[in-house]
Structures are given as structure tokens and as C-alpha cells.
Amino acid sequence: MKLLSVEAARTAMVAEASALPAQTIPLQTANGRVLAQDVAADRAQPPFTNSAMDGWAVRAADTPGALAIVxxxxxxxxxxxxxAPGQAIRIFTGxxxxxxxxxxxxQENAARDADEVTVPAAAPGDNIRDAGKDFRAGDVLLTKGTRIDPWRLSLAASAGCAEVSVHAKPRIAILSTGEEIVEAPAVPGPFQIYDSGSPAxxxxxxxxxxxxxxxxxxxxxLDAVIAAMRGAEADLIVTVGGASVGDHDLVRTAAEALGIRYxxxxxxxxxxxxxxxxxxxDGRRLLGxxxxxxxxxxCAELFLKPLIAAYCGAAHAPRMATARLAAPLAANGPREHWMRAKLTYKEGGITAQPYRDQDSSLVSVFAAADALxxxxxxxxxxxxxDLVEVLLLDRAG
Structure with missing residues (x-):
């Protein structure tokens, strides 16, 4: 079988995942979704010149001095x-x-006495927010392909958006195979293990x-694997296990029975x-x-995540950073190696400590790692x- 580099494989996969059709949804439900159309402002923000502080609105030319409160x-x-000249208005933030x-x-710099307030010297523009300081009517605030997060949702809301156009979510069907796999709460046999891959x-x-x-x-x-693949209602089928070439690895054979073009x-x-x-x-995509x-x-981080982003209409590149090795590493072999590692953030940069045991069956190591x-x-x-590249994993904290 032809071996592709990680980058070449990712490029080939993403090329087969076109953005799904657009749908209009309420803005409040749009967190995590990818815009199918630009979001533009209906009006300026702020729509009027306003005060940035609690205090007194004055004419700078009248200061310093005592002014009539009107x-x-x-x-x-x-x-x-x-x-009018010689007057002041009590004003509040916004x-x-x-x-x-x-x-x-x-207000801290002024002294009120009944219907008068004494103010120090002021300059035009002091403590004022101009109309349109944040954005103006018609400004494009969020462009097509942007993924909505709480801060971008706030920006769209401030522009008067009640609904946004987003790409439909891709449908992913996950299929695990293997005689050795059972799912809790089923009791595993003496030669079986719990399924930890497909739930995650x-x-x-x-x-x-x-x-x-x-x-x-x-x-x-084989018949069961073919039937499961054939019946999956999905844009992308993701199989877990059975992708190699052993006697019990049937996923490729099943895929070929369904006419796969690699x-x-x-x-x-x-x-x-x-x-x-x-x-x-039939046009469905399959990732083994x-x-x-x-x-x-x-491989989910490197290939499945970019595939989903492409279906959603978003660009995606792994979140890479530069770190310094905490310990020496031996020379690498001919394949690109992605090692689970723990990061330490210090003054002067990031330190990466790869775990000593990189056995691919160890779930505990991946649970502890925060980078590859x-x-x-x-x-x-x-x-x-030495400096190395690390991919930052999304961890809970």
C-alpha cells in the first residue's frame, strides 16, 4: 500500500469534504457553528456619542468654574x-x-452645591465615546467561514442579529469492530476489553x-461489517479497528465490497x-x-477534526506551538511520530515532557497528556x- 505523509494525507481527505448547505438558525443557538454568510452591522455601535464615565457633561470652554445644573x-x-453656555448636565456611563x-x-473631580457644580479644566473629548467607535452601519463584523464562539456571538448580537446563516452539521457515524470489544455495562469475557475508543x-x-x-x-x-456500513446514514463513516491487514481485519474488505475509491x-x-x-x-466518505x-x-486530531471543519465550511490547521524539550529524545525512524506529552508553562516559554511509554494501547497516558x-x-x-513542535490538545483544565 502507498504511504502518504501526514500533510499529503490530510490534504487528500479535506479535498473530498465540501461545505454542507446553509441553514438559518437563531443566534442564541449558534455557538460552535460556522457562518455561511457574512454578518454586517445594521447600525453604528454605539449609535450615539455617549459618556464613558459617571460625571458632568459640560462645554470645555466653560471650564474651570461653577456651572448651573439644568x-x-x-x-x-x-x-x-x-x-447652553454656563450650564452642566448630570450624566451617567453610557x-x-x-x-x-x-x-x-x-464625578470625583467635581463638587456639587445645590443647583451648581464646580468643575476643573476640561478638554474637548474627555471621557467621551464617539458614535461608531466600535463599528459603523454596514461594517462586516464576522466573515463567512468564521466559527461562532461566545465573544463573536456577542458581537453579532450587538449588531442587531437575531438569526445567522450557518453550514449544516456533518453527520458522522462511528462504527467499532472486533470480537474483543464490549461496551459497559456489559460484562467482558476473559479475553475482551471495554470499548474506550468510539465513546470518546x-x-x-x-x-x-x-x-x-x-x-x-x-x-x-464480513457480512455484519458490510451491513453496518451500508445502513449508516451519514456524510462520513468513521470505523475504529479492523483497518490493518490481519486475518480478522475486515474493514477494508467491507469497504471494497461497497465500491470504495481510496x-x-x-x-x-x-x-x-x-x-x-x-x-x-454511493458518495459517502469513509475514514478508517x-x-x-x-x-x-x-489520527482523529490530525485527520477527523480537519474533515469536520471542511464539512462545516471552516478552515482548519492543527494548533501548533513551539516548546523546549524537557528530556533528550533518540533519533526518529522513517515515520512521522506524534508523541503524547505534558506541557509546563514557565517564564521564557513552554517545556514539553514526552511520556516515557508511548504504547498506543495506553488510555491513561492520553488522558494525562495535553499535547502531541x-x-x-x-x-x-x-x-x-532543543526546540520542538507541539500540537495543543483541547483539555478541560
């Missing part, structure tokens, strides 16, 4: 008249600046913006070499991941303190 301007209730005023004196992949897919369904696991029977046959990566990707005869959890999760350390193919030995 009214009040509060947020949502502006002063209707115009400020309230509209009255006509005629050009400055706000903060389902949550990953949902966090990355997809609708994910975990299909019932199937045993190592785009990626195998990847020059460690862990995860058996990973493959292709297009079934290895069965070992670490292999599956590494990239070792290029045939990299020479590295000393403690």
Missing part, C-alpha cells in the same frame, strides 16, 4: 434639550452626550461541530499507519482509524532544551 442624562433616557456638550468631567470519538466529533451517532459494534464477520491507503505516521480514507460508490485508542485519537509532540521523519537525536 438636567440629567441617563442610559436609555437622554437629555432632550441642548446645553448615557447620550447632550447637544452642545463636548466633554465629561468625572463521538464526544470529539460533537465538540468539533458534527452530529455523531455511535453504531452498535460488530463482530469480526484517496489515502496508509499514512507514514506513528501511531496510526493503517489509517485510510476513501469515497464509497486504527483500533488502539492512542492511534485512533492521534511532533517528531519529523528521520529526525536526528534531540537534546534537552
Amino acid at each position: 438636567g440629567e442624562s441617563a442610559a436609555g433616557h437622554g437629555y432632550e434639550g441642548a446645553l 448615557a447620550a452626550l447632550p447637544d452642545g456638550a463636548d466633554s465629561v468631567v468625572i 470519538l463521538k464526544v470529539m466529533c460533537e465538540a468539533w461541530g458534527a452530529e455523531a451517532t455511535k453504531l452498535s459494534g460488530v463482530r469480526d464477520q 484517496r489515502v491507503e496508509s499514512v507514514a505516521i506513528r501511531p496510526g499507519k493503517p489509517t485510510f480514507f476513501g469515497v464509497l460508490a 482509524l486504527p483500533g488502539n485508542p492512542a492511534s485512533a485519537f492521534v 509532540l511532533r517528531r519529523p521523519p528521520s529526525a536526528s537525536a534531540s537534546a534537552a532544551g
